Amino acid sequence: MQPWYFRKPEMEKLITAYTYIEEGKVFADMRLIFYQEKIATFAEFIKALYKQEQITYPKFYKMDSLSKLGFICAELLLRHENPGRFKSGSLAVVLANSSSSLDTDLLHQNSIRNRSAYFPSPSVFVYTLANIVIGEICIRHGLKGENAFLISEKFNPSTLKDYVSEILDNHRAEACICGWIEILGNNFKAMMTLVENESTANLLNDFRPMPFTEASLNEIIKVN
Amino acid sequence: MDELINKLKKEVITQLNLEDISEDDINPDSPLFGEGLGLDSIDALELIVLLEKNYGIKIEDPKDGKKIFHSIRTMAEYITEHQKKA
Amino acid sequence: MKAVYVISENIISSLGFTATGNADAFLSGKTGIRIHHDDKLSSNPLAISLVDTGEMELKFELIMKLYKKEQSPSFFTRLEKLLILSVSDAIQNLQLRPGNKKVILVISTTKGNIDLLEDRFKAKFDHKRIYLWALASVVKDFFGFANTPIIISNACISGVMALIASSRLLRSGKYETAVVAGGDIATEFVISGFQSFQALSTEPCKPFDINRKGLSLGEGCGTIVLSTNPGDGNTERILVMGGSVSNDANHISGPSRTGEELSMAMNAAIGESGILNRDIDYINAHGTATLFNDEMEAKAVSLSKMDKVPLNSFKGYWGHTLGASGLMESAAIIQSMKLNRLFSSAGFEVPGFPGRINVISETIFKPVNTALKTASGFGGCNAALVFQKT
Numbered sequence: 001m002q003p004w005y006f007r008k009p010e011m012e013k014l015i016t017a018y019t020y021i022e023e024g025k026v027f028a029d030m031r032l033i034f035y036q037e038k039i040a041t042f043a044e045f046i047k048a049l050y051k052q053e054q055i056t057y058p059k060f061y062k063m064d065s066l067s068k069l070g071f072i073c074a075e076l077l078l079r080h081e082n083p084g085r086f087k088s089g090s091l092a093v094v095l096a097n098s099s100s101s102l103d104t105d106l107l108h109q110n111s112i113r114n115r116s117a118y119f120p121s122p123s124v125f126v127y128t129l130a131n132i133v134i135g136e137i138c139i140r141h142g143l144k145g146e147n148a149f150l151i152s153e154k155f156n157p158s159t160l161k162d163y164v165s166e167i168l169d170n171h172r173a174e175a176c177i178c179g180w181i182e183i184l185g186n187n188f189k190a191m192m193t194l195v196e197n198e199s200t201a202n203l204l205n206d207f208r209p210m211p212f213t214e215a216s217l218n219e220i221i222k223v224n
Numbered sequence: 225m226d227e228l229i230n231k232l233k234k235e236v237i238t239q240l241n242l243e244d245i246s247e248d249d250i251n252p253d254s255p256l257f258g259e260g261l262g263l264d265s266i267d268a269l270e271l272i273v274l275l276e277k278n279y280g281i282k283i284e285d286p287k288d289g290k291k292i293f294h295s296i297r298t299m300a301e302y303i304t305e306h307q308k309k310a
Numbered sequence: 311m312k313a314v315y316v317i318s319e320n321i322i323s324s325l326g327f328t329a330t331g332n333a334d335a336f337l338s339g340k341t342g343i344r345i346h347h348d349d350k351l352s353s354n355p356l357a358i359s360l361v362d363t364g365e366m367e368l369k370f371e372l373i374m375k376l377y378k379k380e381q382s383p384s385f386f387t388r389l390e391k392l393l394i395l396s397v398s399d400a401i402q403n404l405q406l407r408p409g410n411k412k413v414i415l416v417i418s419t420t421k422g423n424i425d426l427l428e429d430r431f432k433a434k435f436d437h438k439r440i441y442l443w444a445l446a447s448v449v450k451d452f453f454g455f456a457n458t459p460i461i462i463s464n465a466c467i468s469g470v471m472a473l474i475a476s477s478r479l480l481r482s483g484k485y486e487t488a489v490v491a492g493g494d495i496a497t498e499f500v501i502s503g504f505q506s507f508q509a510l511s512t513e514p515c516k517p518f519d520i521n522r523k524g525l526s527l528g529e530g531c532g533t534i535v536l537s538t539n540p541g542d543g544n545t546e547r548i549l550v551m552g553g554s555v556s557n558d559a560n561h562i563s564g565p566s567r568t569g570e571e572l573s574m575a576m577n578a579a580i581g582e583s584g585i586l587n588r589d590i591d592y593i594n595a596h597g598t599a600t601l602f603n604d605e606m607e608a609k610a611v612s613l614s615k616m617d618k619v620p621l622n623s624f625k626g627y628w629g630h631t632l633g634a635s636g637l638m639e640s641a642a643i644i645q646s647m648k649l650n651r652l653f654s655s656a657g658f659e660v661p662g663f664p665g666r667i668n669v670i671s672e673t674i675f676k677p678v679n680t681a682l683k684t685a686s687g688f689g690g691c692n693a694a695l696v697f698q699k700t
Binding site for chain 2: 058061062119120121122123126
């Protein structure tokens with residue numbers, strides 16, 4: 001990270017890719033890649049998506065719902081990137097949601113409700129922290145740089161934009177995964193964007209980049 | 225013993241969320257950790273929970289885990305031995 | 311870099327309700343970790359550090375009167391009471407007006423009001439208080455903060471991250487003052503989880519010691535007020551300098567075996583501060599007393615060539631206070647810097663780590679001008695932050 005006197009003023013930033021997932025619908029690569037009229041459960045939906053996209057990652061099945069959702073979002077977001085492109089440490093991850101890890105918290109609480117059948121499970125407990133989804137993404141893609149998990153009642157593009165912009169303006173990373181990953185029971189909504197400085201952005205052929213603004217983030221999360 | 229081994233295979237698959245693996249894929253004498261199933265430190269702790277939950281056997285020293293959980297067969301042998309004592 | 315000053319701080323723990331009170335307890339060599347028998351937390355006795363409930367309730371009633379609140383104290387959850395007490399102590403002597411748009415409240419917690427999931431609390435509190443933003447809202451409304459609080463929930467590095475995030479926001483000019491408050495309470499939820507990891511020691515924890523057998527949990531709160539205006543608060547000018555966050559990208563619960571990612575964060579924080587590794591006078595490590603964490607940190611310190619720098623962990627005094635730890639421990643670092651005292655690393659007797667890092671075994675007088683705080687957490691995250699006297 002450069003000393004303050006070398007830092008350039010705020011640079012133009014672009015969203016160069018995004019994914020969006022909600023009940024029954026998945027957008028990636030600028031199109032609807034998955035559609036289910038009626039989804040029964042999140043578990044079935046995400047497994048169907050995992051299989052359709054031919055992802056192979058055995059640890060996937062050990063993850064909780066929040067991590068599965070975030071993991072697949074990141075998988076779809078990054079799959080056209082050259083794996084060597086982001087030298088370890090140069091791709092940051094900043095995610096947020098409203099319910100933290102409540103979906104899994106409820107599972108853990110259930111396992112300790114009854115003292116006579118008291119079997120807390122380490123593989124459930126470890127997921128009772130929202131930032132574990134970041135851990136899973138970092139392990140999968142070898143990301144060792146800046147990362148953060150924020151909480152807000154509703155999707156808050158302002159805080160995300162400030163936090164991510166600061167990271168890129170001060171050269172803490174060359175690019176940043178910025179997203180909202182929210183799930184509670186069978187209600188879920190997730191979006192993930194890849195944000196880069198315009199000067200070093202890698203623009204994929206068919207993707208028209210969007211400026212990294214609150215308006216763009218709001219537009220993506222409202223995709224129908 | 226064979227019945228217990230088959231039962232254990234099913235239980236391990238469930239407890240450890242080994243979704244894409246069937247009982248036929250698990251060789252009772254293959255090491256559970258290292259290669260093969262690629263289990264990790266959390267899985268080792270989960271196996272301790274499995275023994276307590278399904279068989280009422282409490283492992284006092286987690287370091288014994290290495291020997292006990294070497295393979296499905298060593299797990300089955302441990303269970304048979306400790307259930308007799310109880 | 312634009313100066314960000316520490317203008318005030320508070321600590322609430324088993325050892326007291328103020329930062330100076332806790333520092334005095336450290337000087338007397340007290341630990342707040344006791345063996346407790348509390349069936350609401352666990353069927354087994356626990357070595358744990360708990361805030362005195364009676365004293366908390368008394369102090370809270372006084373604060374309610376001071377702020378002319380009409381509600382019954384029973385409206386507030388345990389964690390909300392602790393956070394409110396902590397923030398009120400930190401801001402009481404400041405000119406700060408929470409309603410000013412240039413003031414931001416930043417909250418750090420791992421599990422918030424997770425005790426509300428228990429059956430005994432279901433009828434007493436609105437279920438939405440489980441949400442971290444609802445908890446933050448209660449604190450915001452108590453003091454009349456104008457802006458929606460920023461909430462960081464990033465496992466055990468949350469507190470340090472909250473300070474890093476706040477200092478970055480202050481430097482960007484978006485805000486002038488940040489009230490950074492962190493807290494977590496002792497709950498059956500968390501205790502049972504760490505028990506399933508076989509991670510808890512039956513005796514008070516011994517960070518960096520060869521006989522360490524795991525962590526002791528603790529509850530508490532820490533508040534640090536940061537500002538770009540030095541005028542208010544502390545007479546000593548202590549600055550928050552560079553900070554950095556990294557990820558091990560190795561395992562979701564076990565730390566890196568090499569410590570290189572924590573070392574990267576430490577080097578980046580020091581580099582951003584415009585100083586060198588040899589300028590660090592003192593390191594306060596995460597030091598949870600698990601076998602692997604302390605080993606990883608020792609390796610990281612060696613990789614960053616700071617083996618000779620006096621180093622301690624505060625977890626032998628307060629246990630591991632999770633989302634509060636980064637803030638409580640940073641506030642204690644500030645006390646060290648004000649008093650020019652290096653506190654002994656409670657619980658440490660015989661070295662039990664690779665290499666030759668310099669763990670402080672007795673409290674001594676020593677000028678402390680530049681300090682490094684480190685933290686690591688589940689999810690493979692690491693954070694490092696530099697404090698410096700001007």
